[in-house]
Every structure is written in structure tokens, then in C-alpha cells.
Amino acid sequence: MxxxxxxxxxxxxxxxxxxxxxxxxxxxxxxxxxxxxxxxxxxxxxxxxxxxxxxxxxxxxxxxxxxxxxxxxxxxxxxxxxxxxxxxxxxxxxxxxxxxxxxxxxxxxxxxxxxxxxxxxxxxxxxxxxxxxxxxxxxxxxxxxxxxxxxxxxxxxxxxxxxxxxxxxxxxxxxxxxxxxxxxxxxxxxxxxxxxxxxxxxxxxxxxxxxxxxxxxxxxxxxxxxxxxxxxxxxxxxxxxxxxxxxxxxxxxxxxxxxxxxxxxxxxxxxxxxxxxxxxxxxxxxxxxxxxxxxxxxxxxxxxxxxxxxxxxxxxxxxxxxxxxxxxxxxxxxxxxxxxxxxxxxxxxxxxxxxxxxxPISQFIESEGIDWLDFSGINLDNEIIISSDKDIFHTCSGNSFENLTSVIGWVASKETIGNVVIKSSALDEGTYLLEIWSDSYERDVDSYILGSFKFDSKDDFSLQLSIDQSSFAYKIYRIES
Missing domain, CATH: 3.20.20.80 (Glycosidases)
Incomplete structure (x- = not known):
């Protein structure tokens, strides 16, 4: 049988x-x-x-x-x-x-x-x-x-x-x-x-x-x-x-x-x-x-x-x-x-x-922007710099060292973060979108994106943001070469 x-x-x-x-x-x-x-x-x-x-x-x-x-x-x-x-x-x-x-x-x-x-x-x-x-x-x-x-x-x-x-x-x-x-x-x-x-x-x-x-x-x-x-x-x-x-x-x-x-x-x-x-x-x-x-x-x-x-x-x-x-x-x-x-x-x-x-993690992964099939997850903690007047933890990774066009990261503090500055000179040239994501569950929410910012990357970039919570995630990805 x-x-x-x-x-x-x-x-x-x-x-x-x-x-x-x-x-x-x-x-x-x-x-x-x-x-x-x-x-x-x-x-x-x-x-x-x-x-x-x-x-x-x-x-x-x-x-x-x-x-x-x-x-x-x-x-x-x-x-x-x-x-x-x-x-x-x-x-x-x-x-x-x-x-x-x-x-x-x-x-x-x-x-x-x-x-x-x-x-x-x-x-x-x-x-x-x-x-x-x-x-x-x-x-x-x-x-x-x-x-x-x-x-x-x-x-x-x-x-x-x-x-x-x-x-x-x-x-x-x-x-x-x-x-x-x-x-x-x-x-x-x-x-x-x-x-x-x-x-x-x-x-x-x-x-x-x-x-x-x-x-x-x-x-x-x-x-x-x-x-x-x-x-x-x-x-x-x-x-x-x-x-x-x-x-x-x-x-x-x-x-x-x-x-x-x-x-x-x-x-x-x-x-x-x-x-x-x-x-x-x-x-x-x-x-x-x-x-x-x-x-x-x-x-x-x-x-x-x-x-x-x-x-x-x-x-x-x-x-x-x-x-x-x-x-x-x-x-x-x-x-x-x-x-x-x-x-x-x-x-x-x-x-x-x-x-x-x-x-929120699932939505972060399933949303557009990151080609996970081609994402190597190389740690970039020394290449993407986030500074604040608060004591913060930050980690991030990207698709590549040589041709960096996409990044994911997470930032946390023991208190409300407030103003932060995101800097990097590692991105390839192009037009990028930065998405700030909430990492906290909310019932019946269709999107956990708190905001998005378009910018051009030449040799480097620097963006100042205000974050009214103690942690957040982010994506950076190129939308035009």
C-alpha cells in the first residue's frame, strides 16, 4: 500500500x-x-x-x-x-x-x-x-x-x-x-x-x-x-x-x-x-x-x-x-x-x-523599493551615518558595497528620538527615495510609512528629520539612475 x-x-x-x-x-x-x-x-x-x-x-x-x-x-x-x-x-x-x-x-x-x-x-x-x-x-x-x-x-x-x-x-x-x-x-x-x-x-x-x-x-x-x-x-x-x-x-x-x-x-x-x-x-x-x-x-x-x-x-x-x-x-x-x-x-x-x-515588518518587506532577490544584506553600519542629540542604536545593510543603490535600516533609543540627521557618501549617483517606517503595530493600518523624501545623491547626501517616537525603520532606494 x-x-x-x-x-x-x-x-x-x-x-x-x-x-x-x-x-x-x-x-x-x-x-x-x-x-x-x-x-x-x-x-x-x-x-x-x-x-x-x-x-x-x-x-x-x-x-x-x-x-x-x-x-x-x-x-x-x-x-x-x-x-x-x-x-x-x-x-x-x-x-x-x-x-x-x-x-x-x-x-x-x-x-x-x-x-x-x-x-x-x-x-x-x-x-x-x-x-x-x-x-x-x-x-x-x-x-x-x-x-x-x-x-x-x-x-x-x-x-x-x-x-x-x-x-x-x-x-x-x-x-x-x-x-x-x-x-x-x-x-x-x-x-x-x-x-x-x-x-x-x-x-x-x-x-x-x-x-x-x-x-x-x-x-x-x-x-x-x-x-x-x-x-x-x-x-x-x-x-x-x-x-x-x-x-x-x-x-x-x-x-x-x-x-x-x-x-x-x-x-x-x-x-x-x-x-x-x-x-x-x-x-x-x-x-x-x-x-x-x-x-x-x-x-x-x-x-x-x-x-x-x-x-x-x-x-x-x-x-x-x-x-x-x-x-x-x-x-x-x-x-x-x-x-x-x-x-x-x-x-x-x-x-x-x-x-x-x-x-509592520511584513509590510516593510512586502512593499516596493527593495529587490530582495538581488539584495546581499551587506552590513553598512560604517557607511550610513545617523546622528542625534539622543543616545541611539542604529544598524543597516545594503545591496552592495560597489554599486550601492538600496539600503534598509533600524534606529532605536530609550526615549523619543526627535531630530536626526542621515548622512552618507556611499550611494551611487541617482535620484533616491527615503522611506521612514513605523515599527509599531496599529490595527487596520494599510501602510506603516510615516513619510518619504526624494533626493539626489552626488558625492554625498544629508537629510534632517524629526522622529516623534523611540524607534523607526527606513528604506533608501534609487528610483532614477
């Missing part, structure tokens, strides 16, 4: 033409699908959280209301683990014992894929939930005590029998869901250096070698299977628990012969236990700049998990300020999208006050 399903699926794809999966955009910083840019705006979700739990008992209507709500706020990307191992009963595991698949989880994912396609939301899917696998190892199906192949998770990347079970899981996922063009990427593993390595005190050299060999084995298997079934492959990525890798681990894992882009988890102290939104923005920009320098601004790089893990829930107003600072700093400094927050709320889902942060 399973083989018949695969044949029918393959014939359906062949009849409708070769699949058109998400690719990396021409400039290398974002993604594209059928010629349209994807700048990820979204967060982490889970099949057992209140947002999606209705699917576990067949209530697709509630889940559809949720997806419709996400679409309203401008969400276009969700990162979801294929199973969730927190429940010790195993009800949300994909298989238990290994090889025995959970019809409930399959039904949940049938509906998630269907809703993602209907509401044009892209998915980053990772097959395991290693934090809760580790916490609940005594009841996990990979545990030898439960009939599995290994005695500890330290063997997960190296045991040959475990590897075959892992491939079988990917095979099921690819055969059943791999035709979907809403899958932005398979995230091969979550926090790969931690849960199979550092938590067991393995040296970086061992962790790096084991992880790299595993990535090569799994990615080769996936790409061969997808090319056979669909004629092309989805993007592949991996995440690390560390915000930034250095030394041996950097040399082993920051290589892109077997994956297409990289994500890390921005759990800096300023983010884990937040006290100042501006400090959050500073650490986000630092990490984006570090990785874009290492990767030469040539591949996507993004946070795929972050939030106040050490102290939550936060008061809603303060949490909103922190999330706004993180999201705008991530995008404006040259990161791929806004990062993917883990909720850290009670109940555990993204509440409206956090979703409202995303609406």
Missing part, C-alpha cells in the same frame, strides 16, 4: 511538471520560490502546543483559524519539529517502537502541509526533538532498553543501525510530504553539537568529525532520494546550540558541500535573561556580522531559536520591546529574515502581542 502511494505521488508530480522547490536567491542572502523572494518572518511551533494541538484530535477548523491568523500578521515561515518528545507517554512521537509509525502524528502532518499550502506559509522541518529525547531517554524508542539500537544519545550520530532507522524516517517524510513546495528546508538535526556531543563532554574534534560525517551520510541519502522522486531537492540545513562556532567546530561544520545554509541559536545572556532591548539588538548585530563575514555574505544565515529561556514568561510590554529589538536588528543588519523565536510564554504559543511585532 505504501509503495502504491509513492507511485501515485510520483506520477502526480510528473504529470504536473517537475517540482519547483525553494532555492537560495541569486544574491545569496534570502530564498526564492518561483521567482518570488522569501524573507523569513516567523517563529518556532510544535505539534503539542496550544496552537496546533487541535490537530491531534482531528479539529482542523481550529488549526485553520490559527493559520489564517498567522497569514493576517504576515507570518510566512514556521520551524516545526516532526515529533515532540516531551510527553513521556509517547503519544507525540512519530515512532514507538522504531518502525511502528504513529497515525496521529501522520494525520497532524497531513493537515499541517495542507494548511501551509493553502495559506502560503513555508516550513523548516527537523525530524527529532533532541532536548526532550535526552530528558526522557529512559522511554525513548532509540534506547536499547526499549528495543532501540543505542544505549545513550552519544551514539546517535555514529551507530550504523541507528543511522538506518534515521534514514527510514527521512524516507517516510520525503515520500509522503516531499512533493510539497511549501517545505523551505529539511533541518537535518537540531543543536547537533550539543545533544550528541558536548552534553557528553566530547572534545570539539570528536564532535566536529562525528557531526560532519553524519551530515554527509544523511544529506547524500536525502538528495539521491529526492532527485529520484521529484527531479530536484529541498534545501538542507543544520542548527547549533551555540550562537557562534569558533576554532575546530567552525572549521568542521561551517562548510557547505553537504548543506545549503546554516542556522544557530542566539541564546546570548542578554537574550536568555533580558534586561535591555538595546543590548539584545547589539548582540544580534554582532553575531550576524560575524557569520556574514565568515560566509562572505554569500549564503543565508539566521537565528532559528532564541528567546528568554532563563526567565519566562516576561511581562508582555517588555517582552514585546525585546522581540521588536531582536527582529528588526536581525533583519536590518543583514540577517536572513527576523530570526525564529521560541515562544517562552504561558501558555506556550506566540500571543497576539508578539505577533503584532510582525505586521
Amino acid at each position: 505504501k509503495r502504491l502511494f509513492v507511485i501515485i505521488l510520483f506520477l502526480a508530480v510528473a504529470f504536473s511538471g517537475i517540482a519547483s522547490f525553494v532555492k537560495i536567491s541569486p544574491a545569496g542572502k534570502y530564498f526564492e520560490h518561483n521567482g518570488r523572494a522569501i524573507v523569513p518572518v516567523g517563529f518556532n511551533d510544535a505539534i503539542t502546543w496550544p496552537s496546533l494541538i487541535s490537530l491531534s484530535y482531528g479539529n482542523k477548523e481550529a488549526a485553520e483559524e490559527y493559520f489564517e491568523k498567522l497569514s493576517h500578521y504576515g507570518v510566512n515561515t514556521l520551524r516545526i519539529m516532526f515529533e515532540y518528545a516531551q510527553d513521556r507517554s509517547g503519544l507525540s512521537l512519530f515512532e514507538s517502537p522504531l518502525g511502528t509509525y504513529n497515525d496521529t502524528v501522520i494525520g497532524i502532518w497531513d493537515n499541517i502541509i495542507s494548511l501551509a499550502e493553502k495559506y502560503n506559509i513555508y516550513l523548516i522541518i527537523t525530524p527529532w526533538d533532541p532536548f526532550w529525547m535526552y530528558e526522557n531517554w529512559d522511554v525513548n524508542p532509540y534506547n536499547a532498553d526499549n528495543g532501540g539500537p543505542i544505549s545513550t544519545m552519544a551514539e546517535f550520530l555514529t551507530d550504523e543501525e541507528a543511522l538506518e532507522w534515521q534514514k527510514a524516517r527521512f524516507k517516510f517524510m520525503i515520500e509522503r510530504y516531499g512533493a510539497s513546495e511549501q517545505i523551505l528546508a529539511w533541518e537535518l538535526n537540531n543543536e547537533i553539537e550539543l545533544w550528541y556531543g558536548h552534553i557528553f563532554y566530547k572534545a570539539d574534534y570528536s564532535v566536529g568529525n562525528e557531526a560532519r560525517k553524519w551530515i554527509e551520510e544523511i544529506s547524500t541519502f536525502i538528495r539521491a532520494l529526492e532527485r529520484d522522486l521529484y527531479g530536484e531537492t529541498h534545501l538542507l540545513t543544520v542548527s547549533t546550540a551555540k550562537p557562534a562556532l569558533t576554532g575546530i567546530l567552525s572549521g568542521k561544520l561551517y562548510r557547505f558541500d553537504h548543506i545549503d545554509f546554516f542556522t544557530t541559536h542566539f541564546y546570548f545572556d542578554t537574550i536568555k535573561d533580558p534586561k535591555d532591548p538595546i543590548k539584545i539588538a547589539e548582540d544580534v548585530v554582532m553575531n550576524i556580522n560575524y557569520h556574514n563575514y565568515l560566509f562572505n555574505d554569500s549564503i543565508p544565515f539566521m537565528d532559528s531559536e532564541s528567546g528568554p529561556i532563563d526567565r519566562w514568561p516576561q511581562p508582555s510590554r517588555f517582552d514585546t520591546a525585546c522581540y521588536k529589538a531582536f527582529s528588526w536588528a536581525h533583519l536590518a543588519s543583514g540577517g536572513t529574515g527576523i530570526g525564529m523565536r521560541w515562544p517562552y510564554t504561558s501558555p506556550h504559543l506566540m500571543p497576539d502581542y508578539l505577533l503584532q511585532v510582525l505586521k
